[in-house]
Amino acid sequence: MITVGIDVGSTATKAVAFDGTIRAWAIRPTGWSPKDAGASILSEVLDQAGIVQDDVTRIIGTGYGRISLPFIDRAVTEITCHAQGAHWCFPDISMIIDVGGQDSKVIKINQTGKVIQFQMNDKCAAGTGRFLQVMAQALGMELTEMSALSLADPVTINSMCTVFAESEVISLLAAGETKERIAAGLLLAVARRVATLAGARTVPEKVAFTGGVAKNQSLCQALEGELQTKICTPAEPQIIGALGAAIIGQK
Amino acid sequence: MSVDYHKMWSELGMNLEKHDQFLGAVPSIYGSLFMEQSNRPQNIDYYNFVMSEVHGLRVKELLDLQSTGAKIVGTFCVFVPEELVLATGGACIGLCAGAQFSVPTGEKVLPRSICPLIKSSLGFKLGGVCPYFEVSDFIVGETTCDGKKKAWEILNEYHPTYVMELPQKKEASDRQLWLAEVEKFKNKMEQESGVTITPAKLKAAIKLANARRQVLKRLYNCRKADPTPISGKDALLISQLAFFDDPVRFIDKTSALCTELEQRIAEGKGVMPKGAPRILITGTPMPLPSWKLHHLIESSGAVVVCEESCTGTRYFETLVDETAEELPQQLTAISERAMNINCACYSPNTGRIDDIIRLAKEYQVDGVIYYSLQFCQTYGIEYYSVERALQEAGIPVIKIESDFSDEDAGQLQTRIQAFLEMIKE
Numbered sequence: 172m173i174t175v176g177i178d179v180g181s182t183a184t185k186a187v188a189f190d191g192t193i194r195a196w197a198i199r200p201t202g203w204s205p206k207d208a209g210a211s212i213l214s215e216v217l218d219q220a221g222i223v224q225d226d227v228t229r230i231i232g233t234g235y236g237r238i239s240l241p242f243i244d245r246a247v248t249e250i251t252c253h254a255q256g257a258h259w260c261f262p263d264i265s266m267i268i269d270v271g272g273q274d275s276k277v278i279k280i281n282q283t284g285k286v287i288q289f290q291m292n293d294k295c296a297a298g299t300g301r302f303l304q305v306m307a308q309a310l311g312m313e314l315t316e317m318s319a320l321s322l323a324d325p326v327t328i329n330s331m332c333t334v335f336a337e338s339e340v341i342s343l344l345a346a347g348e349t350k351e352r353i354a355a356g357l358l359l360a361v362a363r364r365v366a367t368l369a370g371a372r373t374v375p376e377k378v379a380f381t382g383g384v385a386k387n388q389s390l391c392q393a394l395e396g397e398l399q400t401k402i403c404t405p406a407e408p409q410i411i412g413a414l415g416a417a418i419i420g421q422k
Numbered sequence: 423m424s425v426d427y428h429k430m431w432s433e434l435g436m437n438l439e440k441h442d443q444f445l446g447a448v449p450s451i452y453g454s455l456f457m458e459q460s461n462r463p464q465n466i467d468y469y470n471f472v473m474s475e476v477h478g479l480r481v482k483e484l485l486d487l488q489s490t491g492a493k494i495v496g497t498f499c500v501f502v503p504e505e506l507v508l509a510t511g512g513a514c515i516g517l518c519a520g521a522q523f524s525v526p527t528g529e530k531v532l533p534r535s536i537c538p539l540i541k542s543s544l545g546f547k548l549g550g551v552c553p554y555f556e557v558s559d560f561i562v563g564e565t566t567c568d569g570k571k572k573a574w575e576i577l578n579e580y581h582p583t584y585v586m587e588l589p590q591k592k593e594a595s596d597r598q599l600w601l602a603e604v605e606k607f608k609n610k611m612e613q614e615s616g617v618t619i620t621p622a623k624l625k626a627a628i629k630l631a632n633a634r635r636q637v638l639k640r641l642y643n644c645r646k647a648d649p650t651p652i653s654g655k656d657a658l659l660i661s662q663l664a665f666f667d668d669p670v671r672f673i674d675k676t677s678a679l680c681t682e683l684e685q686r687i688a689e690g691k692g693v694m695p696k697g698a699p700r701i702l703i704t705g706t707p708m709p710l711p712s713w714k715l716h717h718l719i720e721s722s723g724a725v726v727v728c729e730e731s732c733t734g735t736r737y738f739e740t741l742v743d744e745t746a747e748e749l750p751q752q753l754t755a756i757s758e759r760a761m762n763i764n765c766a767c768y769s770p771n772t773g774r775i776d777d778i779i780r781l782a783k784e785y786q787v788d789g790v791i792y793y794s795l796q797f798c799q800t801y802g803i804e805y806y807s808v809e810r811a812l813q814e815a816g817i818p819v820i821k822i823e824s825d826f827s828d829e830d831a832g833q834l835q836t837r838i839q840a841f842l843e844m845i846k847e
Contacts, residue, residue, distance in 0.1 A: 235832060250840035274833070286844040291837055293823055 172228045175216060176416025177209055178249065179236025182272030182300060183383060184208040185410045186216035188227070189417035195219035196410045205236030213242065229420035233412050235273070247419055249412045250278055250289050256415030257379040258284030260405045265375045268365055268394070269411070270384035272300040277369045290368050297331040298364030300384045305333050306357045309340045310350050317354050320389040322396075325355035331364050355389070362393035369398065377401045381411040427478045430485070434557060437550035444523050444551050445477055448711070455717050459653055461693045463686065465679035466656055472663055476710075480666055481553040484513055488557065493615045496558035496581075498543065499566055500737045501588060501760040506608050508627035508669070510615035515554045516665025517561065518732075519543045520712030522826040524551060531576050536569045537797050538825040539709065544573060547580050554666070555581060559614065562607075564588050566767040567800055584610060590769055592761055601757040608753060624752050628742050634669045635738035637676045642735065644683040645727045646785050648700070649692020651683040654726025655716045661733045662710040699724040699842055700786060704778050704808070705793035706801045707732035712826055715793055715834070722839050728785040730778050731793075736763050739777075766800035774804070775811045782817050789818040789845040791838070796825045818845045 173194065178185040184201045188194045197215040201208045209232070217224060232243035233252040240246075249269075257267040258280060267278040275298050279288040292298055307314050326348055330336040336357070343353050361384075378400050380391060385408035395402045405411055432438060452473055456462075472480070484494050493512035497504070504514040524545030525538055531548065532541050546552035555561075560582040563574035577583045586603045589596030612619055641660060644651055660679075664672060686692070701724050703715065708731065716726050729735065740762040743755040764774035782790060790812055794801045805821050812819040820841045824830055 235836065248836050248840040248843055250836070251843045286840070287818075289820070289840060289844070291833070 172421060173220070173222060173226055174417045174420030175213065175227050175230045176252065176413040176418070176420060177212060177230065177232050177234075177240060177243065178252065178410070178412035178416060179205045179209050179232065179234040179240065180249075180271050180273075180383075180412070181235055182304075183409060184212045184234075184236070185413040186212040187410050187413040187417045188216050188220040188222070189414065189421065191421075193410075193414065195221075196407065196413070198409055201236065206239040206241070209236060209240040210242070231416040231420040233416045244420070247416060250276060250291075251286055252412045252415030252419065253381055254278050254280045254286045254415065255284050255418045256411035256413075257381055257405070259414065259418055260411065261377070261379050261403050264377050264379045264403065266369070267379045267381060268369070269382040270298070270300060270361075270365060270380075271382040272304075275299050275365055275368060275382075275384075277365075290370065292364075292368060297333065298361050298368070300382070302331075302333050302336070302361060303357065303384065303387070303390075305337055306340055306354075309337050310344070310354055312350060312354060314387070317358065318387045318389055320351060320355050320358065322355050322359065322389060322393055324352055325359050326352045328353075328356040328360040331360060336360070358387070358390050358393045359397075362390060362397045365394060366397040374398050374400050377403055380404050381408045383409045385409075425478060427481070430482060431477070431553060434481075434553055435550065436553060436556060440549055441477075441551045444521070447523075448476065449474070451711070455713055456655065456659065459655065459693070459720075461691070462656060463652060463679060463682050465675070465682045466652075468675045468679070469656070469659055469663060472667060473659070476666075477553050480668070481557055483668065484515070484554075484557045487513055488559070491616070493559045493611070494557050495611075496555060496561040498562070498570065499564045500732045500763065501564055501566070501765075502562050502586065503604055503607060503756045503760075505624060505627040505631050505742065505756055506604070506611045506619065508630055509619045509623045510611050510617040512611070512615060513668075515558065516709070517543060517546075517552070517554055517558070518665070518707060518709035519546045519552070520707075520709035520826050521546075522828070524549055525826065532573060535797055536573075537567070537795050539707070539795055540569045540573045542709075542826060544577055547577065560584055562586060566765065567798070569797075588760070588767060590767060592768060597757065597761055600760055601754060604753050604757040619749070621747060621749050621752060624749065625744070625747070628744055628752065628756070630669055632741045632744060633673050634664060635741055637673045637680065638664060638738040640680045641676060641683070642728060642738075644680060644687060647687040647692070648786060649690070649694055649696040649698065650700070650725050650727055651686035651692055652679075653693045653716075653720055654701070654703075654729075655713060655720055658708060658713065658716050658726070658729065658733065661729070661737065662708070664737070665733075666710075694720075694723075694725045699788045699845060700727045701725065702728045702730065702778070702782050702785060702787040702790045703734070703793050704730040704781075704790055706795040706798050708793075709733060714826070714828065714831065715791070715822065715824070718831065718835050718838050719791070722835065722842055724788075724838075724842050727787060728781050730774075730781055732765070735777070735781065736765065766804045771804065772807075775808055778808060779811065779815050779817070782812075782815075787817070789820075789841060791841070792819055792821040794821065794823050796823055 232240040237246040496517040519542040527549040528541030528545030565571040
């Protein structure tokens, strides 16, 4: 049985074709129309997999744009999907941290991948991909450059509000701080924020880290430090929601 | 609206332009949120009517009552002893406001980072958009939280505000303090109205206030059935209107509704299919017209069966002992009621945890949504111990922090749907 999961996020749209293994996957920017992005990614992933839509038993939609997809069989929230996807990648984990473009979440699951508890950021961009995007822009850096930074000597960033943190970054630049030290400080600030979301809960020995932001190696390292735990990142952290959606389609 | 109330509103000194703007939006919002629900009970028509006249007929009734010399008292809290207002022949109106519309006006005199309920309430007064404020002879504030306590100082510059001091613990000395506050309020009411509160008058008032609480209790009892015969949204609306409506008529109409609901239960009829996920909401009040959370939950296929809040069980579960015959005992009975309400203003407040777990069982809920208004310290902090207790009891819970605006509706919808996916199996 082949199923497809489509995750329309605020920044990127992802798709996975699944038949017990990941048969194909695709990522593209969401742009201004989640509906169009969903349709394009579907044909893209079908092409990649070398199949047509009739070969697909079920299509499951997730992500904030899930409601704008006319061709899906069912919509499931990204919380449930990330849990299923991460559980498939790492069957022994019990906590997932997902940091996407507009929100971040901490999900606790049981041995079967069922969600038992979750936390999401409140209505602001603090500790999300958007925060890093805005800061990279203020620093004149590429997001990829922020991925291979030394965290040895960071400045302290106090603001977690995207607007205030941007002013703070500009003040630090004006005061002659190096971009690298500021960027390192920003990554630590994000890691702290995400760790706060995990709250007073006991953090397990291994935590899965998913979402586009998990591609940032330095942030993974910062998060390991903050949580005092081992972070496991899937090979393609961005597609885990779509993967989970496809897996749910199998049931 | 059949009658034009502009003259009345103008005489009340309201800002007609702003008020038209506010009230003009209500029918379409109410229409899409309430009228489009399926399987509503017939007797809900009365509340549709009350809503269609929300700033009209009832305000006129209050003005008529006032013209006989009776006092209209605006309140913000279920602790305020409405019995003492009723005993003088006056009326008590719950002024707590739950609309984003008035928040920016409130922020002209209040910091942004305080409770939206306080900002909305003061905004209604400052903006001249609430006839209930204008018709009130005076307002009773109370020291439930720091935000309210300090906001009364500002409100008093715009409208006479009398403040009752609520104790923060429930020990003997705290009971003494609240009893003294109740006695002072009795004197205040007598002074304002020129009416002497006799034991007979107070007894009748106690019975009336209790009867209103009891009919709400009967309504909530109906919600224990599966399928539930009334939507959470409609039940919330009725709780909200209980703070405005004439008590005698409200009891009469709500009794009629309950009879219909009990009939529905006997026939196994409900507003949602049997087995729909049942949600208990616990936390901060949802004053009129705050319907967002209920709407998001019920449009996701679940049903709200109970609210452990001041616009829910905290308002009606505790009755005043009706047996006392003399004033001192009656006043003690009235003051004891507040001491039996488990509000987060008390420390500690473990009774609330017991209430939530009891209600979760009584209403056979599948999950609890802990609702906290943004910047509410007491309820926000209390989540810590409530969450732990619910987890120990094996009851799923999530916390939702929000305000009266709609900007976070999408995010909340995702959270609620994820929670429902989590509790389904």
